[in-house]
Amino acid sequence: MLSSPDDTVRIIASAQLTSVVHRTIHRAPTAEDIDLFLTGSMDGDLSNSGNSGQISTLWSRARAASRRLKISITGSLSGSVITKTAAGSEIGPKVITTALRAASREVYSSKLLALPDQGKVARCLNTDRYINGSSWMPSGNFIRFCDWRFIHRARLNCLPTNAAAKRWNPGTNSACRRCGHPDETLPHVLNHCRPNMVPIRRRHNLVQNRIKSAIRHGQVYVDQHVTIIDVCCPFDNDRDALKTAAAAKVTKYADLKQALAADGKDVEVFGFAVGSLGSWHQGNERVLGRLGISRRYRPLMRRLLCIDAIKGSRDIYIEHVSGHRQYQD
Template identity: 40%
Template sequence: MLRAVVGRRVRRAVQPCDLVDYLNGRLDGDFASESVEVTNVWTRLRTATRRIRPKMAVGWALDADQQPQLQLNASALQVKDAEAALTHAIRGYFRQRLLNKPDQGKVYAVTSASTPPNHFMRSGNFTRFAEWRFVHRARLDCVPLNGSRRWGNGVKACRRCGYENETLPHVLNHCKPHFATITRRHNAVLGRLVKALKPSSGTTVRVNQTVPGFNDGLRPDLFILNEAEKTAAIIDVATPFENRYAAFEAARNGKKVKYDHIASHLRQQGYDVVVDAFLVGALGGWDPANERLISQLRLRRRYCHLMRRLMCTDAIRWSRDIYVEHVTGQAIRRRPSQP
């Protein structure tokens, strides 16, 4: 049937190379004549090939038997794998376009790096409709705020604290009137982490308390000390905004510098010290470096699978509450422990 379709187009004896040229959408030479064929599976395949070629390197070539064979990135595709390979390539193309956008791509550069931030996409587990409606617009930086205007000369200052640019990162992480709710978001993540701890005998766990022997006012979220094994861990929880992964790296390095003097003192006493940060983004981003910390703390593996999802959901829920408080001016009252 393909030969018949090509023959009606070129109006001469069909050669094997003509089949490939037709499927690749050639429009010069013999293929420049006006089309007389009716729509069929081959004309649709030709059109589809031309349509997706600007997005990825797809085309047709002759195989060893002089038959047309579809190729993707110069590699031949088997018939049974062609649909899956093309679908994967198209998704990768549009995903990269999104990541390259200066505003819309910065959050997805983080949330697309692991599974927990997107666990609710198919099932909606642990997620209310209110969070569902908020998080997708928020991750695309499409929520209505003064600083999010793409045109016009309207006022961009924060409506609550007067900061010069009312952007979503400012509202969720830096606006002073919301510091109490921001702290509750932090505590929700910390509570999940504390619940996952299973300290061995002889281990002391101090939550949000000063380190014994230091009166500098610093209170790490978790200070774990084991006198018998001479080990210590200083862990701080943070919920930075997902301004690409560089924001997570900056937050982690800042925590290490903050407690470096305490770690140095403990090392001088012979302790093996771990200083690290546990990071969950304000919009549910998960730092893959958390996995190293989970292993070092010997957290319960069965619970950790659920914990990752709950932490991301908690961050989204509290961030949505912060945004609603900011826009409406009315605080949302609910218990921090609400599942």
């Protein structure tokens, strides 16, 4: 409103703002006073704005929003308002809404990424420039509702495993209820608990079968001695978890590659990693290209692979806790 190209709108808005600041500081305000008011300053005469009994206005709400967002405003009466974020970047009036939303997301995402425990999966997801692991959030496309309820708590490590429960109740036995491992953590349940190996293998096969179905040329061998690609679903345990797991697959087949190369064969070995909680490894892009997956289908395939991993992990967790099989073989 203060930067509106309509002179009438701009004049009325400026007059209203000046009047509100005047009532707050009990004197005729300067341009600097008005800028400080909108910025949320509580210094000097502006401290009166916090007194009870003040009438809420559009401008007092804008002032409160500035304090929450930690932004500063200059040029309020000049017709060209400049907003500066806490990071120091300046924003013009034409993109103010989009830029402030982006700045707020950056602040909150930085706080989440900095958390040593609950930020682990977020740091892993942050490496995915295609946002495949969270593509279902706005619409819910392709994901079961039970998986939706599971994945948010799982990514924040808020599922009631015995190790997590011990945080709030030190007397709780943190041992695994199935195999007796000393710590029943979520990574243990989803990736390492031996009684869960059948559903863990099923999750692996969900990802593997989708890749197999998408290949359009060459011969494909599954669970045989000829290996083209090795799929893995490591736990999304910080930024380099998927990269490390994929590299381990390449190392695993180093001797086989060398033996086949000695026979004159052209050999390529890839590790294909999709996180247990739906993270996407950027190195998978090279595999999709090598397998001839069309560029048109790749965006959907990436998202479905991440959702398959979430589906498999949810079934593993529910079977672990309840003892009941979640699917039919």
